[in-house]
Amino acid sequence: MIHKFSYSVSLLLISVVTMVINTSVYANPSGSILDNEEATNQKNYKVGITLTALRDIDDAHSTFYADFYISISWYEEGCAKLAAGEADRSILKTEEAWETVQNPHIEFINAYGSEDSHIQDADLIVHNNGICTYSFRYSGLFRSHMDLRHFPFDHQKLKIIIESSELGISMLRLVPGRFNDIENLKLMTPDLPDWEIDGVSFDEGIGEYPYLEDSETSYSRLTLTVDVTRQYNHYIWKFLLPLVIIVMLSWTVFWIGPEQLESQMQVSISCVFSVIAFNFITAGQLPRIGYLTVLDLWVLLSYIFVSAGTIENTISHYLISTGRKDFAEKVDQWSRILFPVAYFILIIIILIRSLMLN
Structure with missing residues (x-):
């Protein structure tokens, strides 16, 4: 009898342990969706994102185009009921889709234009273990702040910011899941001839909106950041180097006799007009910003030195007209050295x- 009693107790303990393990597995089958969930109404929503296209980075409008797939997974008891005994079941097109399951109301904070028109292939899958997976494809323009002080040697951060439009942080927490690593992203986004991808990150944060009248002013936020560096060879060969050549041509007036003011002025004025033309060309590539870029400084410096050459010509001609030709020639000789060195x-x-x- 004692042996039978011990055997029965052992079977009972094994059954209890098995039930506990099964309960924990179904409560957190992914091992991460329910991590750190407290005994509150807050739910963890694990977000995965896969970029398939990244192109059309527009400096003038601070926008870029992105195409990606996104999936949001979370645990909810209603998901197991909706699965109706099946391993997984698509229910997005059924009437019960968002009646039983909590809609996370995902939106992209920095999207440019209407979001609904850019959503494709949306699907909501419920699993018999209580996991819901909402996935869709999104394509469109995004706004991202660009610091152009170092243009064309600049480094930019292209961001896709994800939040819930209705559920505050007390109800919903977005948890970063899988995303492209840098090597995969380079393979998936070959349409960036002017840029080099340096890195990618997917970080969790909080969006604060203190001006809202609602009691909830904090929202869980995820930010996908792609670090890119501009390929500046194009600007060196087509803008910066020609500017240097124009400035150097303006120095030829120092070898023309100071008494030939008309010839000197023709060269100087032609160089000034050339620099102005370059300024008009580059101005259309950038937005109206309240600071000078490296290219702006380069053009401004070229203006100054070409104009200074014109002023030097006038001074030399004035010295000759006042009978100081030797001093005028010395000014030209000094300018031949000082202008290039200073520039x-x-x-x-x-x-x-x-x-x-940078």
Whole structure:
């Protein structure tokens, strides 16, 4: 009898332990969706994102185009009921879809334009273990702040910001899931000829809206950030180097006799007009910003040195007209050295400062 009693107790303990394990598995089958959930109304929603296209980075409008798939998974008792005994079941098109299951109301804070028109292939899958998975494809423009102080040697952060439009942080917490690593992202997004992808991250944060009249002013937020660096070779060969050549051409007036003011002025004015034309070309590529970029400083410096050459010509001609031809020739000789040295030193300082701060 004792042996039978011991055997019965052992079977009972094994059954209890098995039931506890099964309960914990179904409560948190992914091992991460319910991590850190407290005894509150807050639910953890695990978000995964896969970028399939990234292109059309527009400096003038601070926008870029992105195409990606997104999936949101969470545990909810109603999901197991809706599965109706099946391993998984698609219910998005059924009337009971968002009646029994809590809609996370996901939105993209920095999306440009209407979001509904960009959502495709939406689906809601319920599993018999209580997990809901809502997935869809999204494509469209996004706004992202761009610091252009170091243009064209700049580094930018392209961000996709995800929040719930209705559920505050007391009800919903977004947890980062899978996303593209840098190598996969480079393979998936070949349409960035002007940019080099340096890194990618998917971080959790909080969006604060203190001006809201609702009791809830904090919202869980996820931010996918793609770090990109501009390929500046194009700007060096087509903008910066031609500017340097124009400025160097303006220095040829120092070798023209100071008495030939008309010839000197023709060269100087032609160089000034060339720099102005370059300024008009580059101005259309950037937004109206309240600070100078590296390219702006380069153009401004070119303006100054070309204009200074014109002023030097006038001074030399004035010295000749007052009978000081020897001194006028010395001014030209000094200018042949001082102008190039000063110009290239300032250019080097601008480049070093930009590279160090960037």
